[in-house]
Amino acid sequence: MHFGEPIDDRRLIELLRPGVGIDTVVTADVYGQGEADTLVGRAIAGVPRESYSLVGAVGHDFYEGERDGPRGFPRFTDPGLRGPDAYADYLRMATERSLERCGVDAFDLLLLHNPDRTGYTSQAVWQAMDALRADGLATAIGVAPGPANGFTLDIIDCLERFGALIDWAMVILNPLEPWPGELVLPAAAASGVRVLTRVVDYGGLFHGDIHAGHEFAKGDHRRFRPDGWVERGLERLERMLPIAQRHGLSPLGLACQWNLAHHTVACCVPTLIQEAGHDARPVEDKRADLAATPAETVLSAQEVEEIRLIGDNSGSMTLKGGVPDHEGAERPDRWPLTEELAAVGSRWDIDPYRDLSPASV
Secondary structure (H helix, E strand, C coil): CCCCCCCCHHHHHHHHCCECCECEEECCCCHHHHHHHHHHHHHHCCCCHHHCEEEEEECECCCCCCCCHHHCCCECCCCCCCCHHHHHHHHHHHHHHHHHHHCCCCEEEEEEECCCHHHHHCHHHHHHHHHHHHCCCEEEEEEECCCCCECHHHHHHHHHHHCCCCCEEEEECECCECCCHHHHHHHHHHHCCEEEEECCCCCCHHHCCCCCCCCCCCCCHHHHCCCCHHHHHHHHHHHHHHHHHHCCCCHHHHHHHHHHCCCCEEEEECCCCCCCCCCCCCHHHHHHHHHCCCCCCCCCHHHHHHHHHHHCCCCCCCCEEEECCCCCCCECCEEECCHHHHHHHHHCCCCHHHHCCCCCC
């Protein structure tokens, strides 16, 4: 994903190897078109299988699909690739190949990666995912929207349709981005679905070595964020630090603690980034920082709310998925708000025009 400076395979394998306080590793088959899986396989080789959890993700077809520049590979549900009668065969093939690259027999959790509208709503997709679990290729299954913010009504719709099958959902959430991820949590709780949160580090700000005026390298995905996001984030983070200091938490520890204070959130997965520059922290220190985060919640309900108010980002960006401000034809990651999705919002006290529109609209 081109975050920060590249590091050699030896360092990366050591970072990924389970142990020393971290026992969950997440991979996705499309990253490096299988190379991420292979690297994870090298990292977990020889580690007792029962001592760690391995999370996999499938859904982008880099086997038969063609990459569309920065948009990446198509979803396997693209009608130009196959119809519903072939979904199960694709998911089984992709899962088996990913497992082979990782060198294991089963994932502890298998996620449907970045689905399009079909992926959220297709019974054929979720029956196929359920069959993979039943056949022992995964212990649990889940949905992983993204990598951008949004998909709020689509996730809830998916949970309403298939919540009896789904064990986990991945959501972007951190103290500087409570919106829109928090809107999904009540539906997840009602379905008994546990939540894995990503981007906990807010693009690296909670690691503490990004400063005002930071220059990101060409190709770094954080360059797509709006101008001034670093400075605005640092100002809000500064207001949160007294709470962190009160509990002996690092900024990253505070971010993880705030996420875990939401009772549906059961796992936090920040991105470990080696930034450029002489004053950048070694990425190994960031791993140790993550490992030192207390598993038990130390923040009070009042502190959780105080942090939320400081970090409130409502309306700060254009969201993906089914949204009221979408214009033009349906895209794989964005589509018009339908009456059905509006009804989903109404059931969960979400007004799409009030709660899912950028402030400028």
